[in-house]
Amino acid sequence: MMTASHIVLEAMKKRHVRAVRSIDKQVYSQPWSTSIYHEELRRRDKRVYYVAYHEGQIAGYGGAMIVHDEGHITSIAVHPEAQGLGIAKRLLVAVHRSCLDHPINAMTLEVRVSNERAQHLYRRFGYVPAGIRAGYYRDNNEDALIMWCNDIQKPAHAALLDDIETSISGSTDWGQK
Ligand SMILES: CC(C)(COP(=O)(O)OP(=O)(O)OC[C@H]1O[C@@H](n2cnc3c(N)ncnc32)[C@H](O)[C@@H]1OP(=O)(O)O)[C@@H](O)C(=O)NCCC(=O)NCCS
Numbered sequence: 001m002m003t004a005s006h007i008v009l010e011a012m013k014k015r016h017v018r019a020v021r022s023i024d025k026q027v028y029s030q031p032w033s034t035s036i037y038h039e040e041l042r043r044r045d046k047r048v049y050y051v052a053y054h055e056g057q058i059a060g061y062g063g064a065m066i067v068h069d070e071g072h073i074t075s076i077a078v079h080p081e082a083q084g085l086g087i088a089k090r091l092l093v094a095v096h097r098s099c100l101d102h103p104i105n106a107m108t109l110e111v112r113v114s115n116e117r118a119q120h121l122y123r124r125f126g127y128v129p130a131g132i133r134a135g136y137y138r139d140n141n142e143d144a145l146i147m148w149c150n151d152i153q154k155p156a157h158a159a160l161l162d163d164i165e166t167s168i169s170g171s172t173d174w175g176q177k
Pocket residue numbers: 027060075076077078079082083084085086087088089090110111112115117118120121124
């Protein structure tokens with residue numbers, strides 16, 4: 001089992017969508033279509049999407065949209081064979097830092113109530129449960145847990161992101177930003 005890894009992060013482009021969708025198809029029951037991704041990427045001013053390369057392959061991606069005065073995590077996923085290497089944490093650090101460039105004070109997301117692994121990841125970033133959307137996921141009528149991460153512009157949040165980054169073993173580089 002690998003303990004350290006070298007990851008390269010890059011802003012998501014249209015040319016990454018095929019690889020991103022292939023990860024989605026493995027981890028989600030209702031993956032986004034190519035046209036949804038293209039539409040997201042067209043809205044550059046209000047969107048933040050990154051891909052992560054591991055051993056030369058796209059191993060994960062994550063993104064958020066800026067809606068009014070909040071950031072909304074739309075999706076974060078890592079290829080099953082590359083999970084547990086800290087890729088999601090690196091992506092979320094990058095997404096949060098980019099969101100801080102916008103005039104927003106909080107981040108939010110929905111996560112399946114059964115997805116304890118993702119919930120643990122989000123708690124690490126300061127997200128707390130704030131409610132339930134009943135039957136939000138159409139495939140099995142599962143409830144969504146709504147989580148919020150508040151006060152992201154305060155120094156404590158930047159310090160938390162630094163702490164998380166330092167705790168990840170391996171190294172992170174930037175490709176084309
Ligand atoms: C949730 C997901 C994105 C995490 O990606 P990842 O790259 O494996 O996560 P990381 O390696 O960065 O680890 C982040 C946290 O996940 C948890 N985690 C990682 N590997 C784990 C494992 N083998 N078993 C249980 N939890 C694990 C840990 O809590 C870890 O935090 P810690 O190191 O502080 O304990 C990934 O499991 C995934 O793609 N799942 C399917 C898609 C999904 O559910 N996305 C979220 C939708 S809301």
